[in-house]
Amino acid sequence: MSEVMTDKVLLQVNDLTKFYPIQQGLSRRAAGTVHAVDSVSFEVKQGECLGLVGESGCGKTTVARCILKLIEPTSGQITxxxxxxxxxxxxxDGKEVRQLRRWLQMIFQDPFASLDPRWTVGNIIAEPLIAQGISxxxxxxxxxxxxxLAGLGTHFSNRYPHExxxxxxxxxxxxxxxxVNPLLIVADEPVSALxxxxxxxxxxxxxxxxxRLGLSYIFIxxxxxxxxxxxxxxxxxxxGQIVEIGSRDQVFTQLMHPYTEALLMSVLTPVPDERGISYVLEGDVPSPINPPTGCRFASRCRFAQAQCREQSPDLRDMGGGHLVRCHFAGELELIRAN
Ligand SMILES: Nc1ncnc2c1ncn2[C@@H]1O[C@H](COP(=O)(O)OP(=O)(O)OP(=O)(O)O)[C@@H](O)[C@H]1O
Ligand SMILES: [Mg+2]
Incomplete structure (x- = not known):
């Protein structure tokens, strides 16, 4: 646990939902809805780092953009x-948005695309301050x-991004x-391109x-x-949904969702184990356009039963703030990290 983590809730996300309508043809008739983010709730405490993980297209960046007010959600509250x-x-709106720009900051995946090539490093770093009206x-x-603080000498100030x-x-x-001394930094895959x-x-x-700065992070x-x-x-x-959330320990060593197991095993054992079981996820994530009823993971789950294809599981509290969206949470023999 980070030494600066406190019990004070800094960010509260409630039932965050973002749907994108899909239009087809010249008349742009409605052809379905992308459920990019579907009723996502979580909180971030002051001084805490919340990791958000999942395969491509599961809605991580959409959550980040809603929090940073870069897009408007379809429904839900973020406080x-x-x-x-x-x-x-x-x-x-107005003054409040300016305050938000001060308290919330973002680190992007591709630092090259996110830094203006015509600006010096000094001007790039100063820009959020100037936007806050600082001389x-x-x-x-x-x-x-x-x-x-960022591990760069002051002489970097005059360099350009391509240098x-x-x-x-x-x-x-x-x-x-x-x-700008933010409270929370949303880092969207900050090391993936490195x-x-x-x-x-x-x-x-x-x-x-x-x-050092008592920061909170959402690290995607x-x-x-x-x-x-x-x-x-x-x-x-x-x-588009949270399927498991909990402390690092709960998610690594007491995990209860088969998808978390698959994510973990794909890192630990890229080849089948001695029983020939491959935990590397096969098949693609199903389309988020009008997702099926029932558990969204059922089509790829090695434990799926008839109930899973028919009934959508709720996110259930399994104790100690460990929430799991699976009909059989706690009953499955999953492989866990040590
Ligand atoms: N402007 C948009 N219009 C329509 N669909 C969108 C739009 N933006 C995102 N989506 C869809 O929403 C879903 C979630 O996208 P998002 O970028 O949040 O995923 P992600 O988890 O960040 O993926 P990645 O790991 O690839 O960055 C995807 O199916 C994506 O195609
Ligand atoms: Mg993304």
Whole structure:
């Protein structure tokens, strides 16, 4: 557990839902609905890192975009408990949006695409400060303070993004995120595009900054191995829904959902075990367009029964804040990490 984690809830997400209508033909008639995010709820405590994992297309980025108010959800509430004020993100406007930009920051997957190539590193990092109305002089001072926090010398200030390595570019992305002293940073696959050799460095830098600045994170990744060392709690998503959420321990060593098992085993054993059982997930995630009734994971689940194809399971509390969306949670013999 992170040393700065507290019991105070910082962000509360309730029944967050984002549907995209699909239109077809020249008349753009309605042809279905993409259930990108379907009734997702979770909270992030102050000083906590929540890992969000799941395969491509399961809705992780959509959740992130709703929290950052880059898109409007179809329904649901997102509340940020900021100092002295509670901000309702989905309905915030005007001055509240400006406050939100200060408290919430984002780190992107592809640091090259997210940094303007025509701007110097100094100007890129200063930009969120200028947007908050801080003078250029003060902004420059603040940039000189955060560069070393992100592990960069102050001379980097005059460089351009194309003059940096991938790892250095992501450090610039991190410096820009922390420059306004945010409460929460949403990091959407911040190391996926980086060389394996620098991934651990960037994760360690984020951990160090969390301790030092008391930051909270939502850390998004495809697989469990990347979030293991940084997350206090982990939410596993499948086809727009959370299927399991709990502490790192609950998700790694007391896991109860077959999808979590498959995600974990695909990292631990890429080849079949001695009994010839392959845990690598076969088949694609079913289409999120008008998803089937019943459990969304049933078509790929090695334990699926008739009930699973007919009845959609609820997210049930299995004790100690460990929530699992499976009819047979607690009854299955799953392989767990040690
Ligand atoms: N603007 C949009 N219009 C229609 N469908 C969309 C739109 N944006 C996202 N989707 C769909 O919503 C679903 C969730 O997408 P999202 O980007 O949130 O997934 P993700 O978990 O971040 O995937 P990845 O791991 O590949 O980044 C996908 O099926 C995607 O095609
Ligand atoms: Mg994504």
């Amino acid at each position: 940020l408990h900021a100092p002295q004020t509670d901000l309702e993100i989905t309905t915030a 250029r002089r003060e902004a420059e001072q603040r940039v000189a303070e955060v560069l070393p 940096l390595s991938g790892g250095e570019r992501q450090r610039v992305g991190i410096a820009r995120a922390i420059v 060389d394996v050799s620098v991934r651990a460095q960037i994760v360690n830098l984020l951990l160090e900054l969390q301790e 990744a495809h697989d469990l191995s990347i979030v293991k060392h940084i997350s206090d709690r982990i939410g596993v998503m499948y086809l």
